[in-house]
Amino acid sequence: xxxxxxxxxxxxxxxxxxxxxxxxxxxxxxxxxxxxxxxxxxxxxxxxxxxxxxxxxxxx
Amino acid sequence: xxxxxxxxxxxxxxxxxxxxxxxxxxxxxxxxxxxxxxxxxxxxxxxxxxxxxxxxxxxxxxxxxxxxxxxxxxxxxxxxxxxxxxxxxxxxxxxxxxxxxxxxxxxxxxxxxxxxxxxxxxxxxxxxxxxxxxxxxxxxxxxxxxxxxxxxxxxxxxxxxxxxxxxxxxxxxxxxxxxxxxxxxxxxxxxxxxxxxxxxxxxxxxxxxxxxxxxxxxxxxxxxxxxxxxxxxxxxxxxxxxxxxxxxxxxxxxxxxxxxxxxxxxxxxxxxxxxxxxxxxxxxxxxxxxxxxxxxxxxxxxxxxxxxxxxxxxxxxxxxxxxxxxxxxxxxxxxxxxxxxxxxxxxxxxxxxxxxxxxxxxxxxxxxxxxxxxxxxxxxxxxxxxxxxxxxxxxxxxxxxxxxxxxxxxxxxxxxxxxxxxxxxxxxxxxxxxxxxxxxxxxxxxxxxxxxxxxxxxxxxx
Numbered sequence: 308x309x310x311x312x313x314x315x316x317x318x319x320x321x322x323x324x325x326x327x328x329x330x331x332x333x334x335x336x337x338x339x340x341x342x343x344x345x346x347x348x349x350x351x352x353x354x355x356x357x358x359x360x361x362x363x364x365x366x367x
Numbered sequence: 368x369x370x371x372x373x374x375x376x377x378x379x380x381x382x383x384x385x386x387x388x389x390x391x392x393x394x395x396x397x398x399x400x401x402x403x404x405x406x407x408x409x410x411x412x413x414x415x416x417x418x419x420x421x422x423x424x425x426x427x428x429x430x431x432x433x434x435x436x437x438x439x440x441x442x443x444x445x446x447x448x449x450x451x452x453x454x455x456x457x458x459x460x461x462x463x464x465x466x467x468x469x470x471x472x473x474x475x476x477x478x479x480x481x482x483x484x485x486x487x488x489x490x491x492x493x494x495x496x497x498x499x500x501x502x503x504x505x506x507x508x509x510x511x512x513x514x515x516x517x518x519x520x521x522x523x524x525x526x527x528x529x530x531x532x533x534x535x536x537x538x539x540x541x542x543x544x545x546x547x548x549x550x551x552x553x554x555x556x557x558x559x560x561x562x563x564x565x566x567x568x569x570x571x572x573x574x575x576x577x578x579x580x581x582x583x584x585x586x587x588x589x590x591x592x593x594x595x596x597x598x599x600x601x602x603x604x605x606x607x608x609x610x611x612x613x614x615x616x617x618x619x620x621x622x623x624x625x626x627x628x629x630x631x632x633x634x635x636x637x638x639x640x641x642x643x644x645x646x647x648x649x650x651x652x653x654x655x656x657x658x659x660x661x662x663x664x665x666x667x668x669x670x671x672x673x674x675x676x677x678x679x680x681x682x683x684x685x686x687x688x689x690x691x692x693x694x695x696x697x698x699x700x701x702x703x704x705x706x707x708x709x710x711x712x713x714x715x716x717x718x719x720x721x722x723x724x725x726x727x728x729x730x731x732x733x734x735x736x737x738x739x740x741x742x743x744x745x746x747x748x749x750x751x752x753x754x755x756x757x758x759x760x761x762x763x764x765x766x767x768x769x770x771x772x773x774x775x776x777x778x779x780x781x782x783x784x785x786x787x788x789x790x791x792x793x794x795x796x797x798x799x800x801x802x803x804x805x806x807x808x809x810x811x812x813x814x815x816x817x818x819x820x821x822x823x824x825x826x827x828x829x
Contacts, residue, residue, distance in 0.1 A: 320713045321695040338765040345676035346722040
């Protein structure tokens with residue numbers, strides 16, 4: 308995510324982040340992206356893989 | 368003269384035998400708070416008047432033969448995310464500095480019912496995530512072993528106040544390690560119980576599906592005493608488990624010979640490399656468990672960054688959803704550490720969150736499989752002793768994977784236990800982790816380890 312993309316995202320979120328803090332957030336975004344990349348197995352998950360959340364209704 | 372340091376079990380025995388008055392004990396702690404907390408900053412609010420009144424009530428009840436049990440007359444502190452009737456509960460934040468709840472948190476009521484005396488509200492990282500911060504209405508807590516050092520967090524005030532003997536026990540919360548981290552750096556015993564064992568009703572949330580409440584104290588026995596009081600079903604917490612609560616203290620004396628222990632060495636030797644003092648202390652702890660009759664063997668799980676990515680993604684998203692409205696309206700009323708970490712939560716997509724939930728199921732199945740023929744797993748609580756408080760980066764959580772968050776993901780009972788000290792006298796620790804709802808086994812092994820080692824005999828020199 309570039310600084311311009313971050314600025315756009317913060318605008319959508321409605322967050323009033325200072326210039327200095329934006330620079331610090333941009334600097335850590337590669338670490339955030341590395342973290343998010345780890346959630347997906349290489350090649351992705353099968354579309355029929357188990358669902359994350361199955362709502363379990365009370366029985367009976 | 369009341370000793371500077373007493374465990375809950377020691378004080379309870381004296382109180383029950385009427386050799387120590389709850390009034391004397393509370394007064395001695397208030398004097399100690401007055402003397403020491405100016406440099407420790409572990410309290411946000413001291414409740415001297417109500418503590419005195421509760422102590423007098425306890426003394427009268429005990430004199431009348433109405434002894435409630437081992438917490439009766441015992442001074443404790445509450446992390447300031449636990450709601451207290453008529454007393455501000457701030458989350459250590461300007462955003463909630465005027466929040467005065469009408470009622471007690473479920474677990475606070477249970478502690479009071481057991482006779483515990485609430486001495487005050489304790490420092491925390493802002494909303495259990497943001498510290499250590501120097502731009503909040505209250506300063507961050509300091510480590511009693513060396514006040515230039517970090518307490519760990521987020522249950523920072525509980526770590527500091529219990530280690531310093533200002534209270535005999537306290538409450539913490541743990542979403543990614545916030546009981547175990549300060550317990551490690553302050554040399555305490557602290558247990559994150561099984562998910563659902565203690566109600567979160569009336570505790571300010573950080574991340575619903577990872578939040579655990581729990582006790583922090585000097586010994587495993589004291590944790591067992593507090594857990595006994597705090598555990599129990601609460602229909603108001605949708606995550607609360609409805610099952611019988613065992614006698615944790617009685618279970619401490621059981622046999623540990625034959626327990627099967629898996630050592631997750633790669634977590635702290637490869638994935639988040641611990642320093643030599645920590646590695647040596649854990650090696651010695653594993654050897655000690657073997658001498659107690661446990662079988663210890665090394666096991667391998669997915670690399671720690673996989674666990675940390677899953678837990679951190681869930682935590683960021685759930686916590687952002689909780690604070691979203693205030694972040695929009697009052698961004699600069701939050702401390703910088705908290706608000707900038709929260710910004711990252713706003714940047715994570717819904718798809719990322721769902722992928723993290725899917726990964727969570729895989730990781731839970733992985734640990735369950737690895738523990739099929741084990742009773743316990745052990746690993747580091749932290750990669751080192753407490754660092755200097757002014758050297759904790761804002762985004763430290765992203766720079767090194769968390770050693771504690773795997774067991775928030777799995778909901779397993781996990782306890783930080785002191786396993787020695789550095790040459791300069793700072794505490795070192797390791798984690799003991801059990802199967803879900805086998806909290807008694809975790810406490811039993813921790814107790815046996817403490818009995819076999821000298822580490823509980825050393826206290827901060829204040």
